[in-house]
Amino acid sequence: MSITEKANKYHEKMFPSYVSKFLETDPEFIERFDNFAFDEVVNNDDLDDRARMMAILATLMGCQGIDEYQTMLPAALNFGVTPVEAKEIVYQAVAYLGIGRVFPFLHATNDVLTARGVELPLPGQATTTAENRLEAGVQAQVDIFGEGMKEFWKSGPEESRHINYWLADNCFGDYYTRGGLNYQQREMITFCFLAAQGGCEPQLVSHAAANMRIGNNKAFLIKVISQCLPYIGYPRSLNALRCVNDACK
Template identity: 80%
Template sequence: MAITEFAKKYHNKMFPERQSSLQETDPEFVERFDNFAFDEVVRQDDLDDKTRFMAILAALIGCQGSDEFRVMLPAALNFGVKPEEVKEIVYQAVAYLGIGRAFPFLKITNEVFQKLGIALPLPPQATTTTENRREAGTQAQVDIFGENMRDFWKSGPEESRHINCWLADNCFGDYYTRKGLDYRQREMITFCFLAAQGGCEPQLTSHAAANMKIGNDKSYLIKIISQCLPYIGYPRSLNALQCVNNAIKNK
C-alpha cells in the first residue's frame, strides 16, 4: 500500500513543499492516515474546502488539539479561510469552552499570523456596545432559535437568572453579533465545538436544531461530522450524529 496520488496532491496543497518528519519515523501510520483523512474523507462529499477547514479548526479547539491546530492553521489559510474568520472562530470558542481552554489557541493563532507576516491586531469586528449588547444578543437568539427566546434572558429561578442574561449579552451579544462570520457559519462552528469536546449532548442537540432551522440541514451536518471525524474520533462523531437525529425527532 502507498499514499494515493489524490492524498499527495491534497497534502501538497495544504502544506506546499513541506515534508512531515512522521514519514521517516512512522511511515505506515502516515500512509493510512493520509489516505483516509486526505483522500477517502475529503472525497466523501461535496463540502467546499474553506468550510471543511473552518470546521476542522473549530473541532481541534473543541478537542484541545493544540499541536494539530498549529499545523492545520496555515493549511486553512491556504484553502481560503481569512485571518479574521480564524480569529472569530477562536474568539467564539471562549463562550463554549471558556478562556482556560481557548487561550492556548489564541496564542497559537497570533504566533502563526506573526510568522506569516499577518499584521495584528486585525480590523475591529464588533457591532455592539455595552449599552446595546443584551438587546442585540437577544435578537440574535431569536433569529437563530425562534421567538420563544425573546424573554429568555429574564427567565428561570431568581438565583440563576443572571446566567440566562449572560447567555444573551455575552455569548450572543458579544460574539454572535460580530462581523467576520454569519449566523450559519457561527452555528456550524458551535456545533463543532460541542461535538469535539464531548459531554455536551443536550446543548449539541439544541444547536443541531438551531443549525437546521437557519439552513444547515441534516445532510450538511453529516458532512461536517464526517470531515471532523479524523480529528475527534469515532465516539464523539457518532454521538454528534445521534444528537442530529434526536433534534429531528424532537422537532
C-alpha cells in the same frame, strides 16, 4: 499500499513543499492516515474546503488539539480562510470552551498570523456597545432559535437567572453579533465546539436544531461530522450524529 495520488495532491495543497518526518519514523501509520483523511474522507462529499477547514479548526479547539491546530491553521489559510475568520472562531470559542481552554489557541493563532506577515490587531468586528449588547444578543437568539427566545434572558429561578442574562448579552450579544462570520458559520463552529469536547449532549441537540433552522440542514451537518472524524475519532463523531438525529425528531 502507498499514499494515493489524491492524498498527496491534497497534502501538497495544505502544506506546499512540506515532507512529513512521519514518512521516515512511522511510514505504515502515515500511509493509512493520509489515505483516509486526505483522500477517502475529503472526497466523500462536496463540502467546500473553506467550510471544512473552519469546522476542523473549531473541532481541534473543542478537543484541545493544540499541536494539530498549529499545523492545520496555516493549511486553513492556504485554503482561503481569512485571518479575520480564524480569529472569530477563536473568540467565539471562549463562550463555549472557556478562556482556560482557549488561551493557548489565541497565542497560537497570533503566532501563526504574525509569522505569515499579518499585522495585528486585525480590523475590529464588534457591532454592539455596552448599551445595546443585550438587545442585540436577544435578537440574535431569536433569529437563530425562534421567537421562543425573546424572553428567555429573564427566565428561570431567581438565583440562576443571571446566567440566562449572560447567555444573551455576552455569548450572543458580544460574539454572535460580530462581523467576520455569518450566523450559519457561527452555528456550524458552535456545533463543532460542542461535538468535539463531549459531555454537552443537550446543548449539541439544541444547536443541531438551530443549525437546521437557519439553513445548515441535516445533510450538511453529517458532512461536517464526517470531515472532522479523523480529528476527534469515532465515539464523539457517532455521538454527534445521534444528537443530529435526535434534533430531527
